[in-house]
Amino acid sequence: MERAMLGVSLRDRIRNVEIRRRTRVTDIAQRVAKLMWQWAGHIVRRKDGRWGPKVLEWQPQTGKRSVGRSPTRCTYNIKRVAGSRWMQAAQNRGILNSLQKTQQWTSIGCYEGNDYICTTYLSS
Template identity: 85%
Template sequence: MGIRKLLRVTQRAMERAMFGVSLRDQIRNVEIHGRTRVTDIAQRVAKLKWQWAGHIVRRKNGRWGPKVLEWQPRTGKRSVGRPPTRWTDDIKRVAGSRWIQAAQNRGIWNSLQKT
């Protein structure tokens, strides 16, 4: 189970607890979410990650943050099997492989975030 799904499950459980509704009451999550009007935690996490990535990439004066994002290991070999997802994989999926150049321009970066 993915971390986003676990976050959503936890958020729904907390919303149910806020209203004192149990699963036996058979009230749909959509209805409870409509009452609480709490922001979806998975969307919030994705937004904060996007903002943080743009902030780190735009930093200058020799800081190690942007260097770490572009770093490639010396061996270049990865283990057998499905490779583990990297922190930047979600960002690359939306902004493309040249996301670091896109993040330099705040206007472009914010427009990409909304997609």
């Protein structure tokens, strides 16, 4: 889509990073990861007795999922970066932001403050 906006084809051999710089469009994988971390921190910091934090701690009873269901949950990605005690770490916004940047650096291969080339998005 972005290549069509600029009238550029694959034969022109222009990297996606350069195309995104020209169009000023953010990478969707980066945006989704950032929103996931913000949402998780928002839910964990609430203290009004809602069911949100309980849902984040909930574990399915069975080990298998039905056909077509995602094998992972958003909390699995957070636990992979922050560890099993991520809910305590999420109470502090500074720690949560540093963990978010760590996840973007390792999983997506991007660094916002640098012209590092976005490699691939590993959704394991």
